[in-house]
Amino acid sequence: MEIRQLKAEEFEQHMELSSYAFQYKLNAEEIEQSRQLFKPERVWGVFEDGVLQAQLKLIPFQTYIQQQSMEMGGIAGVATWPENRRQGLVDQLLRHALQLMKQQGQSVSFLHPFYFPFYRKYGWELYTEYMQYTIPTALLPAKVQTDGYIKRGVRDLELLHSIYGQYASQYNGTLVRDIERWTNATLRSDDTRTAVYYANDGQAQGYILYTVLDKEMNISEIAYTTEEARRGLWTYISNHDSMVQHVKLKAPLDDGLPYLLQDPRIEQQKVPYFMARIVDVKAFLEQYPFEHGTTGQLTIEISDRVAEWNAGVWQIVWDADGHATVKQMESDEDVAQSANDVQVKADIRVWTAMLMGYKRPSELSRWEQLDGDEQAIQLLEKLIPRRGTHLMDFF
Structure with a gap:
């Protein structure tokens, strides 16, 4: 068995396995498009005799x-092919990927799981959910008059990108998109329509990406930088009431839509979405922007059965600028001494959920997933900023 990156000429093998595993079939045009987008250096495979x-x-x-x-x-x-399952091939690939990410300075990793318990064994943890709304046209938000205006069909990627960046950066776990991402993923389909809200001074403040088909308006993305833009976009959505029977929308958990509706009795479903994992604890903590103005020191213990470089006892010191200095206790003498001083213990999954902002330290302590004294838990509550999670992409 050999683990390596794929070569350009191995595209057919890659597509054959992908289409079989994920149960889809592409026509000749779609296969050629996939070939053009294929980046073999990003695909790692387990090979046996070149297969x-x-x-x-x-x-x-x-x-x-x-x-x-x-x-x-x-x-x-x-x-993996079904005849190769439960032979540890994916285990090898995931462990190899973790080592690569650490080497490449990728201190955190995301994935969309086929089965949550499987990836939890490897240290990934749920970090974000979204609300799926289905709104009958009769229950859409009331139409309001705003000072701005809507333009349909705007494909100015720089403009959309600017709005997205302002909106997405309010959350933890959103992607920092580039123009390639907009072109090859977000707006890849010609069926995706756009509408942009402009303030009276001509400043773009929000947009939606959507489709209208078979009396359904499906909004794949909504982003805005002002409350005026939010109201203007929803008025535009409500103006489709003669064309569609209902509107579907994915939204972050904190969007507040039911409260803002005159009648909140719409179909609402909270959907678990992506998982995250801290790949390199030291690098992640030393990059992480903790709350300013709160200083402190903690000795923590992390368990990580897959990425062994994270496992052990760590000392963390915070300065008033929110920067952490992190040191691992490596010598037997240091470990023995610091073990008596450990204030918080948890698995890597718990640290991930907490530092991503998905769960608070006090919650995790109450559920006995974060083992620590009350003073240490309260210090973490002060140090970790309150910011929700969201992800508008899929990969």
Whole structure:
């Protein structure tokens, strides 16, 4: 068995395994489009005698965390032939990917799981959910008059990108997009329509991406930088009431839509979405923007059975600028001494959920997933900024 990156001439093997594992079929035109977008250096495979047995994609991304961008490794397309399952091939690929991400400075990783318990074994944890709304036209928000105006069909990627960046950076775990992402993923389909809200002074303040088909308006993305833009976009959506029977929308958990509706009895579903994992604890903590003005020191213990470089006892010191200095206790004498001083213990999954902002320290302590004294828990509550999670992309 050999683990290596794919070669350009191995595209057919890659597509054959992907289409079988994920149960889809492409026509000739779609296959050619996929070939043009194929980046073999991002696909790692397990080979036996030159034949691909299992694969995964490791995609370089950046993500917003506490309004700062961090390098992130996206795991996608994990697949193996059914006759090769339960032979440890995916295990080897995931462990290899973690080592690669650490080497490449990607201190955190995201993936969309086929099965949450499987990836929890490897240290990934749920970090974001979204609300799926289905709104009958009779219950859409009331139409209001705003000072601005809407333009349909805007494909100015720089303009959309600017609005997206302002909106997405309010959350932890959104992607820092580039123009390639807009072109090859977000707006890849010609069926995706756009509408942009402009203030009276001509400043673009919000947009929606959507489709209208078979009396359904499906909004794949909504972003805005002002309350005026939010109201203007929803008035535009409500103006489709003669064309559609209902509107579907994915939204962050804190969007407040039911409260803002005159009648909130709409279909609402909270959907678990992506998982995250801290790849390199030291690098992640030293990049993480903690709350300013709160200083402190903690000795923590992290368990991580897959990325052994994270496991052990760590001392963390925070300065007033929110910067952490992190030191691992490595010598037997230091470990023995610091073990008596450990104030908080948890698995890497728990640290990930907490530092991503998905769960608060006090919650995790109450559920006995974060083991620590009350003073230490309260220090973490002060140090970790309150910022929700969201992800508008899929990969």
